[in-house]
Amino acid sequence: MTDLAHAHDQHAAPPAPTGIRRLTAPGWLRVLWVTPIFIGIGMALPVLVRWAADWGPIWKGQVIITIQLVTAPLGFLVGIGGFDYWAHYASGRPTRAEDHSGHGAKTWRDYFRVNTDHKVIGIQYVVTTLIFFCIGGLFAMLFRAELAQPGDQFFTPQTFNVLISDHAALMIFLFVIPAFAGLGNYVIPLMIGAADMAFPRLNALSFWLLPIAGTMIVAGMVVPGGGPSAGWTCYAPLCSHQPLGQIFFNQGVQWAGASSIMTALNFLVTIITMRAPGMTFWRMPLLVWANFTTSLLVVFATPFIAGSQFFVMFDRVLHTNFFEVSGGGYVLGYQHIFWFYSHPAVYIMMLPGFGIISEVISVMSRKPIFGYRLMALSLMAILVLGFSVWAHHMFVAGMAGWLRVPMMVTSMVIAVPTGIKIFSWLATMWEGRIRFTTPMLFSLGFISTFVIGGLSGVYLASVPIDIHASDTYFIVAHIHYVLFGGSVFTIFAGFYYWFPKMTGRMYSERLGQLHFWLTYVGFNLTFFPMHYIGLQGMPRRVADYAGRFADINLFISIASFGLGASTLVFLYNMARSWAHGPAAGANPWRAMTLEWQVSSPPPIFNFDEVPQVVGNPYEYGIPGARHAIFGAPHPAPVGTD
Amino acid sequence: MRRGSIIQIAAIALVAGAITTAAATLIPWLPVAAGEEATRIHFVYWFATIISIVVFSVVIAVLIFTVWKFRADPDDDSDGPPIHGHTKLEIVWTAIPTAIVTSIAIVSAVVLAQNSRAGSDPLNVKVTAEQFAWTFTYPNGKTYGSLTVPKGRHTRLDITSKDVIHSFWVPQLSQKQDALPGAHNFIVITPTRTGTFPVVCTELCGVGHALMRSHITIVEPAKFDAWLKSGGQAAAGPPGLAVFQQNGCGSCHTLASAHATGKIGPDLDNLQAEAAKANRGPLQAFIKESIETPQAYIAPGFSDVMPHIFGQQIPTDKLDQLVQYLAAGSKSA
Numbered sequence: 001m002t003d004l005a006h007a008h009d010q011h012a013a014p015p016a017p018t019g020i021r022r023l024t025a026p027g028w029l030r031v032l033w034v035t036p037i038f039i040g041i042g043m044a045l046p047v048l049v050r051w052a053a054d055w056g057p058i059w060k061g062q063v064i065i066t067i068q069l070v071t072a073p074l075g076f077l078v079g080i081g082g083f084d085y086w087a088h089y090a091s092g093r094p095t096r097a098e099d100h101s102g103h104g105a106k107t108w109r110d111y112f113r114v115n116t117d118h119k120v121i122g123i124q125y126v127v128t129t130l131i132f133f134c135i136g137g138l139f140a141m142l143f144r145a146e147l148a149q150p151g152d153q154f155f156t157p158q159t160f161n162v163l164i165s166d167h168a169a170l171m172i173f174l175f176v177i178p179a180f181a182g183l184g185n186y187v188i189p190l191m192i193g194a195a196d197m198a199f200p201r202l203n204a205l206s207f208w209l210l211p212i213a214g215t216m217i218v219a220g221m222v223v224p225g226g227g228p229s230a231g232w233t234c235y236a237p238l239c240s241h242q243p244l245g246q247i248f249f250n251q252g253v254q255w256a257g258a259s260s261i262m263t264a265l266n267f268l269v270t271i272i273t274m275r276a277p278g279m280t281f282w283r284m285p286l287l288v289w290a291n292f293t294t295s296l297l298v299v300f301a302t303p304f305i306a307g308s309q310f311f312v313m314f315d316r317v318l319h320t321n322f323f324e325v326s327g328g329g330y331v332l333g334y335q336h337i338f339w340f341y342s343h344p345a346v347y348i349m350m351l352p353g354f355g356i357i358s359e360v361i362s363v364m365s366r367k368p369i370f371g372y373r374l375m376a377l378s379l380m381a382i383l384v385l386g387f388s389v390w391a392h393h394m395f396v397a398g399m400a401g402w403l404r405v406p407m408m409v410t411s412m413v414i415a416v417p418t419g420i421k422i423f424s425w426l427a428t429m430w431e432g433r434i435r436f437t438t439p440m441l442f443s444l445g446f447i448s449t450f451v452i453g454g455l456s457g458v459y460l461a462s463v464p465i466d467i468h469a470s471d472t473y474f475i476v477a478h479i480h481y482v483l484f485g486g487s488v489f490t491i492f493a494g495f496y497y498w499f500p501k502m503t504g505r506m507y508s509e510r511l512g513q514l515h516f517w518l519t520y521v522g523f524n525l526t527f528f529p530m531h532y533i534g535l536q537g538m539p540r541r542v543a544d545y546a547g548r549f550a551d552i553n554l555f556i557s558i559a560s561f562g563l564g565a566s567t568l569v570f571l572y573n574m575a576r577s578w579a580h581g582p583a584a585g586a587n588p589w590r591a592m593t594l595e596w597q598v599s600s601p602p603p604i605f606n607f608d609e610v611p612q613v614v615g616n617p618y619e620y621g622i623p624g625a626r627h628a629i630f631g632a633p634h635p636a637p638v639g640t641d
Numbered sequence: 642m643r644r645g646s647i648i649q650i651a652a653i654a655l656v657a658g659a660i661t662t663a664a665a666t667l668i669p670w671l672p673v674a675a676g677e678e679a680t681r682i683h684f685v686y687w688f689a690t691i692i693s694i695v696v697f698s699v700v701i702a703v704l705i706f707t708v709w710k711f712r713a714d715p716d717d718d719s720d721g722p723p724i725h726g727h728t729k730l731e732i733v734w735t736a737i738p739t740a741i742v743t744s745i746a747i748v749s750a751v752v753l754a755q756n757s758r759a760g761s762d763p764l765n766v767k768v769t770a771e772q773f774a775w776t777f778t779y780p781n782g783k784t785y786g787s788l789t790v791p792k793g794r795h796t797r798l799d800i801t802s803k804d805v806i807h808s809f810w811v812p813q814l815s816q817k818q819d820a821l822p823g824a825h826n827f828i829v830i831t832p833t834r835t836g837t838f839p840v841v842c843t844e845l846c847g848v849g850h851a852l853m854r855s856h857i858t859i860v861e862p863a864k865f866d867a868w869l870k871s872g873g874q875a876a877a878g879p880p881g882l883a884v885f886q887q888n889g890c891g892s893c894h895t896l897a898s899a900h901a902t903g904k905i906g907p908d909l910d911n912l913q914a915e916a917a918k919a920n921r922g923p924l925q926a927f928i929k930e931s932i933e934t935p936q937a938y939i940a941p942g943f944s945d946v947m948p949h950i951f952g953q954q955i956p957t958d959k960l961d962q963l964v965q966y967l968a969a970g971s972k973s974a
Contacts, residue, residue, distance in 0.1 A: 157851060238806065238845065331821050366719070374726070448704060536670070621723035
């Protein structure tokens with residue numbers, strides 16, 4: 001660790017650029033002229049190559065767009081300053097290794113530049129993902145309006161398919177996964193006693209890939225020719241023959257995936273190398289454990305979805321035959337590659353939530369986590385097993401028959417570590433002093449809905465039941481019980497729990513509780529009936545359905561509008577409390593973990609003194625127990641707990 | 642844990658169990674089974690449901706009891722007892738779920754093996770999916786737009802697709818199988834009651850996915866044999882009607898005389914008016930062009946989604962029959 005006093009005097013921001021330098025300094029002005037240049041390069045490159053190679057026609061729109069979707073985001077990143085430090089380094093110009101001018105946010109403008117402060121990046125993530133959460137939710141409201149009655153009312157089947165595809169893509173790639181990355185970004189360095197993430201510039205870059213990905217996926221809906229309408233799963237060969245918008249979708253997923261991989265690498269290196277003295281692995285809060293295992297999943301699995309999306313794009317643009325049967329391709333290959341990522345992705349979207357719930361339940365029950373080591377080990381068990389269950393998405397797909405029973409067994413067994421976590425949370429609350437704050441309510445709501453989602457998961461792991469229920473509304477019910485009742489509830493718990501730390505202000509508890517109850521009731525009324533219509537025979541992803549499902553679909557649609565409206569309470573509470581909420585103080589929850597031992601919001605380098613970790617993070621009920629002490633003789637010996 | 646707590650938790654669990662049992666049994670969650678395979682799948686479903694009711698009731702009872710019993714007063718700043726774990730308890734709640742899921746897995750594997758058996762003399766039917774229609778070809782070479790099978794005999798479906806991935810499902814038979822281009826998948830159905838049930842495509846296959854429907858008719862074996870010998874009901878109408886049905890035209894188009902009610906493509910009862918609007922030559926030529934090269938003229942309000950393969954797929958004589966049938970049907974309407 002560098003001498004903090006030395007680091008501090010170097011983080012003064014350089015003087016603001018004036019005159020022509022305002023155009024060349026990193027920022028939005030530079031974006032305005034650099035991006036068009038890169039768009040032009042994206043156009044010129046294929047045209048020149050085709051002209052030089054004498055390939056006709058020289059002007060081919062689809063190829064040009066494909067290249068431009070690579071160059072335009074690069075132009076944006078160059079303009080906003082994502083590569084400045086590395087470009088200076090590579091070209092031999094002077095760099096300041098200890099340059100902290102990118103840290104901190106004094107005005108709202110500091111959130112719109114390449115900021116290397118993990119706390120600023122965390123808030124950038126959270127706000128960006130909430131915007132895409134609202135857009136994705138709006139899409140859901142639109143297609144629920146269409147589904148309120150059988151027949152076509154508002155949208156053509158094509159538009160309907162675009163809406164369901166982009167609803168799922170935005171919720172998964174632009175909300176759940178990056179929202180956890182945002183919370184982790186803010187909290188992990190604080191929790192392990194580090195001044196920042198291991199690679200702050202990489203951290204900034206991985207955030208700025210996110211708005212690119214989201215913009216690309218949304219823009220793909222409105223390009224000429226039509227949007228991507230093959231579902232978020234984008235199965236070949238259907239998605240190889242989609243309108244132009246599909247290319248936007250394929251590449252948007254790449255940018256989101258790249259962002260995800262970079263953040264995961266950053267988390268791994270940060271957690272492995274930057275823990276405070278005394279912070280052994282067995283003293284880490286469970287949120288850090290959860291993000292550690294999640295990051296391992298991300299770095300191993302995410303390249304597979306990148307592969308799947310590249311392959312279908314190549315089949316379309318380059319006329320390769322990865323999945324084209326007529327050219328000798330293997331049509332199920334797509335699904336194997338896709339699910340080899342996308343099933344671990346289910347845990348990528350769940351394990352950080354498990355971490356959040358562990359923090360909240362322990363603090364709000366005033367008790368140590370029950371079975372801490374088994375909790376951490378069950379995360380690792382899910383990590384390992386998570387890679388051996390992907391083909392349970394393909395029980396009816398026609399894959400090798402012998403693969404079904406082994407995949408069923410592993411899918412069943414993964415319920416065991418998940419069960420251990422549920423039971424341990426219950427035991428943590430047992431004999432506790434439970435306080436029903438908003439994050440605690442969302443945690444309790446999570447447990448009750450996740451039990452249902454977990455049990456319906458066991459149904460679907462059973463091959464015979466899955467054969468009946470696969471691709472029906474039963475699946476839609478199940479994924480929303482685990483991804484909404486699971487992931488989204490935990491994200492809300494996390495937002496409320498760390499809101500005082502991030503903003504220094506307290507949210508309105510009354511509105512928070514209102515938000516919880518509206519969401520909880522709206523959620524169950526919306527999604528529970530879907531189990532029924534699915535088993536009875538209504539397939540998923542249909543714009544029209546048999547008349548006998550009309551009443552229940554109307555009920556679901558009305559409930560879903562209530563669920564959507566509950567988000568307005570949340571947004572109002574967050575916006576109003578951020579501006580006008582009462583001061584929260586450093587540690588409103590009386591928690592022991594390190595992020596609560598510093599001011600709210602924390603100092604620019606998190607800790608004015610390096611904390612010395614001396615005990616476990618959840619020692620509630622033990623008089624005088626400390627997780628960490630400040631002002632210990634420096635350097636302190638590393639604990640051997 | 643005191644005895645009083647256990648009794649209270651058990652009481653809550655019993656109430657929760659009673660409510661969930663009532664919900665599980667009073668609501669008809671599954672369609673009435675129409676085949677042996679469905680009956681077995683329903684058995685696995687009920688096996689899992691009984692276990693789920695027990696697990697859910699116990700977990701919810703503990704949750705409700707805990708949050709009610711251990712809620713803190715607003716001014717209570719004390720902590721709970723520092724319990725860090727309990728090895729025996731942790732072993733128990735690892736072992737019991739393992740045993741439970743193992744039992745479900747064993748039952749599932751047995752049922753899966755039973756449901757894959759086709760016996761020594763199954764009826765073999767080829768199922769072909771395409772955007773957005775099903776066709777069914779019998780051993781005698783005849784092809785129909787809907788499926789007719791005998792009760793009480795194994796029918797082995799050989800499922801494939803001409804374009805993208807589709808999925809064959811009859812909710813009352815529970816069996817489901819994806820139709821892959823360039824590959825053949827098989828499932829066995831063994832109907833146990835007569836009736837007509839929907840055939841549903843469950844894999845998103847394009848704009849017409851929601852309307853990619855057919856039906857299966859289960860008849861007594863004697864009736865089935867007679868039907869198969871007579872060449873099927875399709876032979877009753879004009880020859881063009883059989884072509885219309887065999888190629889699944891009705892899943893996208895409406896045509897009163899064929900009892901077709903599809904809504905993806907233009908209404909074929911209005912062909913004459915359409916042809917006049919299109920102004921692309923005489924009615925029959927217009928119909929022929931629209932089948933062979935559907936992209937040549939797209940009716941207002943529709944898009945280019947009709948497969949371009951019917952021109953090659955339907956033999957010339959059959960195509961002429963179809964064109965005549967459509968032109969005549971339109972005139973009479």
